Amino acid sequence: MKTDKLNRRLFLKIILAFFGAILTIFGFLKFFGEKKVIIKKGVTIELPSPRKDSKVSIEKALEKRRSIREYTNKPLSLFEVSQLLWAAQGITEPLRKFRTAPSAGALYPLELFLVVGNIENLESGIYHYDIPSGNLILYKKGDFRKELAVAAVDQECVENAAMNMVLCAIYERTTKKYGNRGKRYVHIEVGHVGQNIYLQAESLNIGVVVIGAFYDDMVQKILEVVEEVKPLYIISVGKK
Numbered sequence: 001m002k003t004d005k006l007n008r009r010l011f012l013k014i015i016l017a018f019f020g021a022i023l024t025i026f027g028f029l030k031f032f033g034e035k036k037v038i039i040k041k042g043v044t045i046e047l048p049s050p051r052k053d054s055k056v057s058i059e060k061a062l063e064k065r066r067s068i069r070e071y072t073n074k075p076l077s078l079f080e081v082s083q084l085l086w087a088a089q090g091i092t093e094p095l096r097k098f099r100t101a102p103s104a105g106a107l108y109p110l111e112l113f114l115v116v117g118n119i120e121n122l123e124s125g126i127y128h129y130d131i132p133s134g135n136l137i138l139y140k141k142g143d144f145r146k147e148l149a150v151a152a153v154d155q156e157c158v159e160n161a162a163m164n165m166v167l168c169a170i171y172e173r174t175t176k177k178y179g180n181r182g183k184r185y186v187h188i189e190v191g192h193v194g195q196n197i198y199l200q201a202e203s204l205n206i207g208v209v210v211i212g213a214f215y216d217d218m219v220q221k222i223l224e225v226v227e228e229v230k231p232l233y234i235i236s237v238g239k240k
Contacts, residue, residue: 068207071238
């Protein structure tokens, strides 16, 4: 009798442990699966490898950093684009997926888009930066700088820039771990990225300015992103 009770208890424990393990695995896969949100499919554009050194010291870049709103008509090179993207969100340690900017909990809620108009050997259009590969995905052809400028309350630098980098956030990647406080962490992170871009641009002798004044819904419509992808920064980039 006692043996039967013990066997039943043991059986129930095994069943509970089994279902508990299934739920844990499901939650783990859901947590990490949702981190990778495919924004748009399109044509892959391979970028040159970024450099890891420079003749411009970090101290000199900090001293010279300025917000530049006026640009020449000279196009940016693909190398310069690649370098700026790497500074923003490039992977610095492939095994652990660390990036150039810190992220709370290494959850990386940011997605980076380019609105391109004047880059050598790169078609005008809207691109998504594929961080794991370090390449661009062209998913919308055409010059949308004017439309983006209108969304940014008619700021001329947006229309005149060779390209505009649009930093967006998927808040849920961070808030599902940190709750409402996670929104603050996302905003801190986008600030880190913005400063990285400023310093890299100074090293390349390129002008940039960060812009926070724009209509979110208009930017989302131009980028053709889903509602959960929230634009936080427009960064206009052009030759000095």
